Amino acid sequence: MDLYFSPLACSMATRVALYEAGADANYLEVDSPTKTVLKDGSDFRAVNPIGLVPTLRTDEGVVLTENAAILQYVADRFPQSGLGATQGIERTRLHQWLCFIGTELHKGLFIPVLDRKAPQETKAYALEKNLSRLDYLDNYLKGREFLLDHFSVADAYLATVINWTMATPPIELARWPNVKAYYERLRHRPSFARAVAEEFELYKAEQARRKVAA
Helix, strand or coil, X not given: CEEEECCCCCCHHHHHHHHHHCCCCEEEEEECCCCEECCCXXXXXXXXXXXXXXXXXXXXXXXXXXXXXXXXXXXXHCHHHCCCCCCCHHHHHHHHXXXXXXXXXXXXXXXXXXXXXXXHXXXXXXXXXXXXXXXHHHHHHCCCCCCCCCCCHHHHHHHHHHHHHHHCCCCCHHHCXXXXXXXXXXXXXXXXXXXXXXXXXXXXXXXXXXXXXX
């Protein structure tokens, strides 16, 4: 399968999940500003018309988009990994957390704060409205190791999003000790540590390309 990704973006969650599953995949880096696949210089929008990562091409040639859907596909494709959840309420809980991370944290809180072009008023509004989501998460994680009763694709997604606090000074994890402890545990998990190390090097190269282009 082919995973189209950009360094340290939300697509890293799928990389973590694939490492957890011990799955083979081709990792194809997408240059975010130009929407170019760096490996061959092709237009990424020919694969995904809206140009967003992650995008996954399965072994059967099916193209999947949207982080939550791709993560659930990986969990179902490799059930021996334990990354998913069984039918019933546990699976619904997995869906719940993937939706919460994607809407309340990823899009609601972090995207406005990370957006270099967003006005300061927009950033301030996002912080005022959505920091309460981290309050909720902090309370939930008290006494818990993972979001479910085991490591799942939801944890891969959440740890990836929390990792962005390194680039968002207004969101200081010390305010949420249970979230911070959760992140500290997961950042040492082999799959996550490997993904961060690899993608950080690619991120530095991406930033260097942007300086040259500017």
